[in-house]
Amino acid sequence: MAEEYAINIDNVVKKFGDFTAVNGVSLKIKKGEIFGLLGPNGAGKSTTISMLLGLLTPTSGRIIINGTDMKNDPAEARTHIGVVTQETVVEPELTAEQNLMIFGRLYHIPKSEMEKSIEFALELSDLVQFRKVYAGTFSGGMKRRLEVSKSLMHTPDIILLDEPTTGLDVQNRTQIWNLLREINKKQGVTVLMTTQYLEEADQLCDRIGIIDHGKLIALGTPDELRKSIGLSSVIEVTADKEELQKVASIFKKVGLEPTVLNNRVTAPGGNNATKKIETLLSSLSTAKINVRNVSMHEPTIDDVFLKLTGSEARDTSGDYKGRAMVSRGR
């Protein structure tokens, strides 16, 4: 029977000394899927990707790529995989074309096919007119596109991307999404990506896995995940940091259970959510609290993530790489 799964991670553990970075993860990614792996900083996403690439060996458990056990034949397993790592790796002193050529040689693309492969990558990344331009002069988005298309030159059936859109603006992010959608649709490439942008996972991914402290704590389609937290609506108030605790206490007064995070207070709307938001608004106004925004929305992947991990995927507090702290009002 043809192998159904592009990637089969079977009860994988990775320890660094006494520290367990990946703690018994099992995950099957179907061929042709776009899969998003989400998790707070230090959750174990990059460690998992490194094991899929054979750069790290699992402490225990099995990884099977397209039916090939990584342990038995890592070289064969790797031929199926293209990779875009968390750091940018284009050579600034080389042109777009030269960057692709070097990579093509690395992957032993035959001379006779090199020109075609380069053309394919330049078209895919929409960089045809920049082929002779030094990559060092490219914008962040162009570099990322070059990297993604480069990783597809040896026509892998799986592409792994570790935070491919971090730091890019919306327009560049959208271009990367389109590129991934295109290769997924046209070439049937299976996509496994990690991201900090939850709306990205929501829009792009067929299924999402949430990993926290090395454990897979949720798995499903974006819709399934939204439903899984059992919320019909979420009430959200954004305000200046100094005002947040006051806002939280007013939430409690009107019968809402607040969660305070970064610059916002959220709570499940529950029954009579509309009534509650009205009371909330008038209480906030009576207390003369300066709020920036009040909204009620259907649960998003952000809400799912917050509920399950107690933190935000992306640290928006301005602290460097810190795990965003949550205080739960009760």
Ligand SMILES: Nc1ncnc2c1ncn2[C@@H]1O[C@H](COP(=O)(O)OP(=O)(O)OP(=O)(O)O)[C@@H](O)[C@H]1O
């Ligand atoms: N080589 C290593 N030696 C020791 N600890 C490590 C090593 N690599 C990673 N870790 C630890 O394992 C945990 C998981 O790291 P990992 O890089 O997989 O997280 P991540 O989910 O990719 O986080 P981020 O969102 O910050 O990229 C972290 O606590 C990290 O410090």
Ligand SMILES: [Mg+2]
């Ligand atoms: Mg990482």
